[in-house]
Amino acid sequence: MSRFQDKVVFITGGTSGLGFETAQLFIHEGAKVFITDLEEPPEDCEAAIKACIKHYGRLDILFHNAGLCQSPASVVDQDPALYQKIINTNLFGYFYLAKFAIPQMEKQGKGAIIATASMAGVFGDYGFGSYGSSKAGIINLTRTMALDHAGAGIRVNCVCPGLMLTPMVAPITETPMLLELLEKVIPMGRGAHPGEVAKVVAFLASDDASYITGQAIIADGGLTASSGQPNFLKVFAEMQVLDA
Numbered sequence: 293m294s295r296f297q298d299k300v301v302f303i304t305g306g307t308s309g310l311g312f313e314t315a316q317l318f319i320h321e322g323a324k325v326f327i328t329d330l331e332e333p334p335e336d337c338e339a340a341i342k343a344c345i346k347h348y349g350r351l352d353i354l355f356h357n358a359g360l361c362q363s364p365a366s367v368v369d370q371d372p373a374l375y376q377k378i379i380n381t382n383l384f385g386y387f388y389l390a391k392f393a394i395p396q397m398e399k400q401g402k403g404a405i406i407a408t409a410s411m412a413g414v415f416g417d418y419g420f421g422s423y424g425s426s427k428a429g430i431i432n433l434t435r436t437m438a439l440d441h442a443g444a445g446i447r448v449n450c451v452c453p454g455l456m457l458t459p460m461v462a463p464i465t466e467t468p469m470l471l472e473l474l475e476k477v478i479p480m481g482r483g484a485h486p487g488e489v490a491k492v493v494a495f496l497a498s499d500d501a502s503y504i505t506g507q508a509i510i511a512d513g514g515l516t517a518s519s520g521q522p523n524f525l526k527v528f529a530e531m532q533v534l535d536a
């Protein structure tokens with residue numbers, strides 16, 4: 293039995309990277325998927341949710357995945373208009389979509405909401421204040437919405453990917469020196485294929501996660517398991533080689 297047979301799934305940012313992989317997975321498991329992927333102002337979120345409900349007659353799963361990133365810049369150098377745009381797309385869009393999706397899910401007595409946050413929302417990254425604060429906001433909005441709507445049968449969770457090999461990070465992955473730098477600090481030694489994270493999203497959306505709500509699930513190849521200290525196993529092994 294497919295996990296999402298006849299479920300209606302609404303996905304933002306669904307034509308590329310993680311959104312695309314997740315849409316494929318949902319469709320493969322029987323879902324009807326409604327995708328948006330345009331640089332739309334957040335006000336259009338209401339119209340998009342209404343169009344989905346009108347077309348399919350219901351809404352079971354909301355996956356807010358659309359995201360904008362930034363080039364590294366300190367607050368001093370960051371263009372305020374870009375900061376506003378990132379917050380609008382990443383965080384305000386989540387608020388707005390949920391605002392109009394939740395009443396429908398309440399009517400149905402059940403629903404699952406998932407958002408794409410980031411490890412950059414859990415810890416700080418040099419020069420990524422705009423992106424990081426938008427993703428941190430997603431994590432705490434997730435917790436609050438989970439509390440507010442648990443009684444109505446609605447679960448709300450987010451996924452926090454580390455490096456995923458998608459067009460968003462092409463400036464890094466297409467520059468061998470930068471990719472190597474990043475891979476060196478990831479314990480698993482590689483970025484994720486977006487399909488690996490799509491499986492986490494599908495799990496959170498499914499009844500397999502029926503007792504999970506208000507959580508931020510990190511999928512980062514072990515990166516945030518480290519306190520940031522040097523790898524002393526490696527350092528000591530190299531020192532012994534030098535001593536020998």
Ligand SMILES: NC(=O)c1ccc[n+]([C@@H]2O[C@H](COP(=O)([O-])OP(=O)(O)OC[C@H]3O[C@@H](n4cnc5c(N)ncnc54)[C@H](O)[C@@H]3O)[C@@H](O)[C@H]2O)c1
Nearest residue numbers: 305308309310329330332357358359410453455456458460
């Ligand atoms: N790639 C990574 O390393 C990485 C790491 C952590 C988190 N993320 C997050 O994963 C999510 C998916 O990104 P991706 O890596 O698949 O990148 P991607 O560039 O392949 O996909 C992002 C999609 O979002 C769409 N989008 C942007 N603004 C939109 C808007 N206002 N309305 C609708 N769609 C919009 C883009 O057109 C694009 O198709 C994003 O939220 C991103 O912040 C990515």
